[in-house]
Amino acid sequence: MTFIDKHWIGVGRIADIPPLGARRIEAGFATIGLFRTARDEIFAIEDRCPHKGGPLTQGIVHDGCVTCPLHNxxxxxxxxxxxxxxxxxxxxxxxxxxxxxxQLSGEDLARAANRACAAEAA
Known part of the structure; x- marks a missing residue:
């Protein structure tokens, strides 16, 4: 990750993700999926399906959504x-x-890291 300023962190280039594709990045506390839609919108979500933990970056990107490769x-x-x-x-x-x-929000990353640390301590 490249620090851009104190609030936003560079994590790659849009050209690195094909349309309707995804890439994984490791953030230490979690794996994050970067998703590119057909309209070149980029979204970042936890790369872990809430159902059984499947890798969402291996799923199918469509209509502003991703379908988990394990159980749809x-x-x-x-x-x-x-x-x-x-x-x-x-x-x-x-x-x-x-x-x-x-670029990802540094505040969002810090909040997620704090939640992960609190969950680990519990």
Missing amino acids: MVIGLESGEAQGADEGRVTTFRVRMVDGEI
Whole structure:
């Protein structure tokens, strides 16, 4: 990861992710999936299906969602929530683009790291 400023962290370039594709990044406390839609929107969510922990970055990206490769649970990329009759949600991270570089919110990363540490201590 490349530090851009104290609030946003560079994690790659949009050109590194094919349309309707995904990439994994390791954040120490969690694995995060970066997803690119057909409209070149980028979303970042926890790369772990809430159902059985499947790797969402290996799923199919479609219509602003990703379908888990293990049991077909559909997760909304913007909300992180399961769609349809399924229940569950994954952590989402705010994303911005600067000159083709994907940047994640440092505040969101810190919050997720604090939750992971608290869960580990419990």
